[in-house]
Amino acid sequence: MLKLLLSRLATAIPSIIGVIVVTFMLTRMLPGDPAAYFAGLAASPQAIAEVRTKLGLDKTLPEQFVAYIGELVHGNLGNSLSTGQPVVSEIATRLPASAELTLFALILAVGIAIPLGVLAAVKQGTWIDHLCRMITTAGVSLPVFFTGLLFAYVFYYLLQWAPAPTGRLDVFLSPPTDITGFYLIDSLLTGNLETFWGALRQLALPGISMAIFSLAPLARMTRGSMLAVLGSDFIRTARASGLAPRTVIFSYAFRNAVLPVITTLGMVFSFLLGANVLVETVFAWPGIGLYAVNALITSDYAPVQGFVLTMAVLYVALNLLIDFLYGLVDPRVRLG
Amino acid sequence: MLPLLRHARYVLSENPVTGLAFGLFAMFLLAAILGPVLAPYSPLQSNAAMTLKPPSAEHWFGTDQLGRDIFSRVLVATRLDLTIAFASVILAFMLGALSGVAAGYFGGWTDRVVGRLADTIMAFPLFVLAMGIVAALGNEVINIVIATAIINFPLYARVARAEANVRREAGFIEAARLSGNGEARVLLGHVLPNIMPIMMVQMSLTMGYAILNAAGLSFIGLGVRPPDAEWGIMVAEGANFIQSGEWWIALFPGAALMLAVFCFNLLGDGLRDIIDPRMRT
Numbered sequence: 001m002l003k004l005l006l007s008r009l010a011t012a013i014p015s016i017i018g019v020i021v022v023t024f025m026l027t028r029m030l031p032g033d034p035a036a037y038f039a040g041l042a043a044s045p046q047a048i049a050e051v052r053t054k055l056g057l058d059k060t061l062p063e064q065f066v067a068y069i070g071e072l073v074h075g076n077l078g079n080s081l082s083t084g085q086p087v088v089s090e091i092a093t094r095l096p097a098s099a100e101l102t103l104f105a106l107i108l109a110v111g112i113a114i115p116l117g118v119l120a121a122v123k124q125g126t127w128i129d130h131l132c133r134m135i136t137t138a139g140v141s142l143p144v145f146f147t148g149l150l151f152a153y154v155f156y157y158l159l160q161w162a163p164a165p166t167g168r169l170d171v172f173l174s175p176p177t178d179i180t181g182f183y184l185i186d187s188l189l190t191g192n193l194e195t196f197w198g199a200l201r202q203l204a205l206p207g208i209s210m211a212i213f214s215l216a217p218l219a220r221m222t223r224g225s226m227l228a229v230l231g232s233d234f235i236r237t238a239r240a241s242g243l244a245p246r247t248v249i250f251s252y253a254f255r256n257a258v259l260p261v262i263t264t265l266g267m268v269f270s271f272l273l274g275a276n277v278l279v280e281t282v283f284a285w286p287g288i289g290l291y292a293v294n295a296l297i298t299s300d301y302a303p304v305q306g307f308v309l310t311m312a313v314l315y316v317a318l319n320l321l322i323d324f325l326y327g328l329v330d331p332r333v334r335l336g
Numbered sequence: 337m338l339p340l341l342r343h344a345r346y347v348l349s350e351n352p353v354t355g356l357a358f359g360l361f362a363m364f365l366l367a368a369i370l371g372p373v374l375a376p377y378s379p380l381q382s383n384a385a386m387t388l389k390p391p392s393a394e395h396w397f398g399t400d401q402l403g404r405d406i407f408s409r410v411l412v413a414t415r416l417d418l419t420i421a422f423a424s425v426i427l428a429f430m431l432g433a434l435s436g437v438a439a440g441y442f443g444g445w446t447d448r449v450v451g452r453l454a455d456t457i458m459a460f461p462l463f464v465l466a467m468g469i470v471a472a473l474g475n476e477v478i479n480i481v482i483a484t485a486i487i488n489f490p491l492y493a494r495v496a497r498a499e500a501n502v503r504r505e506a507g508f509i510e511a512a513r514l515s516g517n518g519e520a521r522v523l524l525g526h527v528l529p530n531i532m533p534i535m536m537v538q539m540s541l542t543m544g545y546a547i548l549n550a551a552g553l554s555f556i557g558l559g560v561r562p563p564d565a566e567w568g569i570m571v572a573e574g575a576n577f578i579q580s581g582e583w584w585i586a587l588f589p590g591a592a593l594m595l596a597v598f599c600f601n602l603l604g605d606g607l608r609d610i611i612d613p614r615m616r617t
Contacts, residue, residue, distance in 0.1 A: 008374075014452070014454065014455070015456070015459040016459075017461065018452070018454070018455065019459050020466075022443035022456060022460070023468070025472075026468050026469065026472040027472070029472040029473060032369045038470065079390070083468050084518070097583060125395075137598070137601060137602070138598070140544070140597075140601060141594055141597040141598035141601055142543065142594055142597075143551055143552065143555075143564055143568075143571070143590065143593050143594060143597070144552075145552065145555050145571060145572075145575075145588070146571055146590035146593065146594060149571065149574070149575055149578050150584050150587075150590070152578055152579070153581075153583050153586075156578075156579070157578065157579060157581050157583075162581065165579070229341065263557035265506055268462070270462055270463075272461075273463075274461050274462060274463025274464055274552075275463070276465075277463065277464065277556065278552055278555060278556065279468065281555070281556055284576060292467070292559070293556045296467075296471055296557060296558065297557055300473075301471060304467070304468065304471045306469065306470070308460075308464055310462070311458045311460070311461050311464040312459060312461070312465075315459065315460065315461045315464075316459055319459075320426030
């Protein structure tokens with residue numbers, strides 16, 4: 001088990017190095033002269049030169065890279081120009097909001113996509129199969145920001161079922177005591193059901209928009225992989241031996257079919273983390289995506305770089321987790 | 337050619353949805369070419385007397401906050417949206433197919449460099465990387481094209497690599513080499529043309545994603561700037577009016593965007609059925 005963990009960790013190292021090199025390159029490609037930029041509009045040439053020395057921009061690129069690594073090791077991603085706060089702490093306070101939204105959407109997507117895919121494969125060619133195909137084709141075609149807006153219009157403006165699409169919690173409710181940073185979990189832990197219900201209502205529309213966008217690859221893969229397994233000899237044998245259809249489908253077929261689905265999770269996370277930015281913009285969700293978009297609008301680049309790096313590191317970590325999960329589910333990988 | 341046409345007819349009759357996709361594609365192409373001529377109003381002309389009007393006989397899709405005709409804007413935007421997507425897909429194809437074919441054919445360090453490059457790009461959530469690239473290169477339309485091409489590069493490189501790798505020991509490649517062709521000539525004249533059908537399928541499959549990605553970037557304010565007509569930015573402008581009930585400003589450009597992506601996704605599936613029947617799902 002430990003060996004599996006270590007070998008997986010080792011495969012993530014080149015990715016992390018690649019991510020750091022690319023983000024470094026992105027910081028060096030900032031439009032214009034970063035020194036003139038950070039010194040401010042009315043800075044004298046002398047002040048700009050000072051800033052350049054202070055930022056280390058007068059050194060060679062390799063030297064700058066070493067300095068950049070040093071800053072990263074100390075957890076320093078620079079300061080935001082517009083708020084003056086360190087980017088690291090701003091991202092850290094906003095991360096739970098984004099994580100709660102993304103995980104909620106993921107659980108929703110998996111919860112719908114896998115049963116749908118299994119059903120579509122078991123009842124191939126029936127209406128549920130067609131429904132599955134329709135949902136998967138439509139799901140990848142819908143721009144997630146557009147679905148979000150449509151939902152806001154229908155469920156907030158027309159039907160008034162949903163609260164105003166702004167933020168994590170209604171202004172009249174106070175946020176729960178900060179334990180995990182996830183409003184749903186924290187409000188349950190403190191027994192504050194009113195806040196839980198309020199947070200869930202705010203979370204529903206952005207979560208569903210993201211889930212619809214990301215469930216398509218999962219459902220499609222589940223269906224395809226179930227079909228392949230159901231057609232194999234050992235399923236025929238299991239059926240011929242008189243096992244109940246339920247046992248055949250769930251403990252024989254599904255356990256084998258789930259492996260490619262786990263692999264697809266990597267792509268789903270790439271979708272989700274990208275969609276996260278757009279959905280947070282639509283629903284004014286106070287997460288790191290909205291933070292980066294607002295920084296982009298004011299040409300405040302340090303938060304954007306910090307955001308890209310944070311997302312990339314998270315994504316590498318998630319892929320690592322998926323790899324590890326794969327090893328746990330499939331004993332062949334453990335032996336190999 | 338004739339058997340291919342017959343096969344195409346068979347696929348179309350088998351799956352009428354593909355025919356629908358080809359029809360939609362023709363419509364979008366027409367709108368992209370003739371859009372500015374067909375538009376009943378100027379896409380940029382504002383009209384203070386006609387702001388925020390719902391759809392009517394005069395303004396089919398209504399007017400926006402500046403009184404501009406939304407139907408004209410949606411129509412005219414087709415050219416910009418499709419151009420961005422086409423350009424980025426072609427750029428991704430050129431970068432990805434060439435380096436992928438070289439990696440698969442030569443192997444060795446070429447393979448390792450291309451593979452590492454593709455892996456590094458894939459280590460990012462793709463939309464987030466595109467955001468970072470446009471932010472770093474500058475807020476221009478051309479940078480949306482570059483960013484979209486870069487995030488699509490690994491897909492092309494991987495497919496091209498795998499296909500070239502299969503063919504490198506094939507008889508016709510050996511024959512080409514033995515008749516005295518240089519490596520570059522074998523690669524470009526014999527391997528590359530052979531994987532073109534698969535690359536074409538890949539291109540139409542990634543078109544939809546390229547349109548989505550470009551529109552997403554302009555939705556958050558990157559690349560295209562107002563007052564230019566582009567679907568993503570029009571949805572972003574309409575977003576401000578959703579909460580007060582003016583649905584038509586965001587709905588029509590969003591629906592055009594959705595239809596375009598839907599069309600290219602179906603087209604990609606259809607093309608794959610025609611070119612590579614084994615991969616049918």
